[in-house]
Amino acid sequence: MKLLKLVKWYLGFFHVWAFSLALFFAYVFTYDRFAILEVSPSWDSLVDSAWSLQEPVLMAAHAALVAAVLFSFEEGEGYSYLRHLTGAGRLQVFAAKWLAYLLLTALPLAAARSLLAVSWDYRMLARPGFAQALAKLLAGAALQASYLFPFYAFWALASKRATYFVVGAFLELYLLESFWGGPLLVYRSHLMLLRLPFDPALGWLVRDLGARIAASLAHLVAAAYLEARGEVKWR
Amino acid sequence: MRVELALAVSLALLLIPLSFIDDIVNPSPHALVYTSEASGQFPSWLHREWYGLYSGSLLLHVNDTVTVELRVSGCELRRGVYEYRVVHYSSGKVYAARGEVGALTLLPIFTVELGGVHALQVRVKLEGEGVCEYQLRVTAVRGDKSGYARVYSLEAAAGLISVSAVAAYVAVRRREAA
Numbered sequence: 334m335k336l337l338k339l340v341k342w343y344l345g346f347f348h349v350w351a352f353s354l355a356l357f358f359a360y361v362f363t364y365d366r367f368a369i370l371e372v373s374p375s376w377d378s379l380v381d382s383a384w385s386l387q388e389p390v391l392m393a394a395h396a397a398l399v400a401a402v403l404f405s406f407e408e409g410e411g412y413s414y415l416r417h418l419t420g421a422g423r424l425q426v427f428a429a430k431w432l433a434y435l436l437l438t439a440l441p442l443a444a445a446r447s448l449l450a451v452s453w454d455y456r457m458l459a460r461p462g463f464a465q466a467l468a469k470l471l472a473g474a475a476l477q478a479s480y481l482f483p484f485y486a487f488w489a490l491a492s493k494r495a496t497y498f499v500v501g502a503f504l505e506l507y508l509l510e511s512f513w514g515g516p517l518l519v520y521r522s523h524l525m526l527l528r529l530p531f532d533p534a535l536g537w538l539v540r541d542l543g544a545r546i547a548a549s550l551a552h553l554v555a556a557a558y559l560e561a562r563g564e565v566k567w568r
Numbered sequence: 569m570r571v572e573l574a575l576a577v578s579l580a581l582l583l584i585p586l587s588f589i590d591d592i593v594n595p596s597p598h599a600l601v602y603t604s605e606a607s608g609q610f611p612s613w614l615h616r617e618w619y620g621l622y623s624g625s626l627l628l629h630v631n632d633t634v635t636v637e638l639r640v641s642g643c644e645l646r647r648g649v650y651e652y653r654v655v656h657y658s659s660g661k662v663y664a665a666r667g668e669v670g671a672l673t674l675l676p677i678f679t680v681e682l683g684g685v686h687a688l689q690v691r692v693k694l695e696g697e698g699v700c701e702y703q704l705r706v707t708a709v710r711g712d713k714s715g716y717a718r719v720y721s722l723e724a725a726a727g728l729i730s731v732s733a734v735a736a737y738v739a740v741r742r743r744e745a746a
């Protein structure tokens with residue numbers, strides 16, 4: 334009954350879902366149900382217009398907390414048990430963590446946006462392109478989440494305690510409002526990457542975010558190395 | 569697991585309408601009123617032809633109103649006709665009006681019946697001497713939302729009742745287990 338055990342482990346871990354649900358409500362709260370907006374007549378634009386000023390920071394803070402749960406605690410919230418059950422390697426577990434992180438952070442955002450689009454005009458549901466717009470929305474949210482993932486994963490693995498990591502990540506978000514600006518460019522990357530599937534402006538992306546994306550990939554390699562090596566030496 | 573699911577559903581029933589009621593009571597100022605202005609000259613060779621002055625799409629909600637104001641100046645206007653069309657994108661419902669254009673024309677006020685994306689279009693046909701200049705102003709204003717408030721209050725009440733029912737069930741089960 335290996336499969337049953339796996340399902341049980343999955344459900345046990347996914348109590349973090351409760352926090353994702355709370356975040357879904359937070360997103361809905363920040364959007365304006367009765368906003369009068371200039372849009373283009375399509376599903377894409379409806380899903381794309383559900384936006385608020387607080388959304389990028391909320392998403393990044395959520396991503397940091399999920400990364401703290403996945404990487405900072407001893408053997409990552411029962412993932413050693415997963416390895417024991419399935420015989421998966423460390424890098425496979427790293428990929429599984431990435432997938433869980435994507436589900437936990439991208440889903441509430443996409444769900445809140447689509448809820449707002451549907452409450453704006455439910456008749457749009459019957460029109461073609463609804464499923465496509467939702468898929469684009471999910472892909473955009475996953476892109477932004479994946480951009481932040483390597484930074485948070487690496488910092489969580491490398492910092493001595495979860496508290497240090499979380500305080501550092503939140504400080505980085507706080508810098509958005511300051512003279513130095515947030516080094517991760519959370520706002521700009523959020524706006525660009527979430528819209529990328531709707532409007533693939535790759536030139537702008539490379540110009541504005543090229544260096545950050547390269548840094549993100551470098552962090553990914555470093556985090557995968559630390560994860561594959563097992564226990565971090567200086568912990 | 570079933571209890572968690574019931575709790576999630578009833579929380580959604582409670583919190584989503586509450587946040588929508590908050591949007592009615594404390595609207596965000598930058599999405600409360602929409603204004604767009606356009607101005608320009610009619611090319612004289614376009615006289616007697618339909619000329620599009622404005623076309624745009626707005627996300628509007630029930631009871632919002634759209635006002636269009638058109639000013640024409642600088643020419644001797646003999647005759648002018650406007651055509652004003654609003655199309656509700658998802659249902660395909662068309663609202664249209666036609667009328668005479670003067671120096672200052674207020675097009676009929678459009679009150680939204682179905683929420684959603686609306687495509688607006690204003691075009692005119694002018695006859696006259698000289699070069700006509702026009703100024704067009706489109707204003708969309710939030711209308712009465714008390715009907716929405718009533719529906720959302722009922723939903724929130726249903727959510728509150730179901731949250732308390734789930735909480736009571738959990739309390740009873742815990743006492744039985746203890």
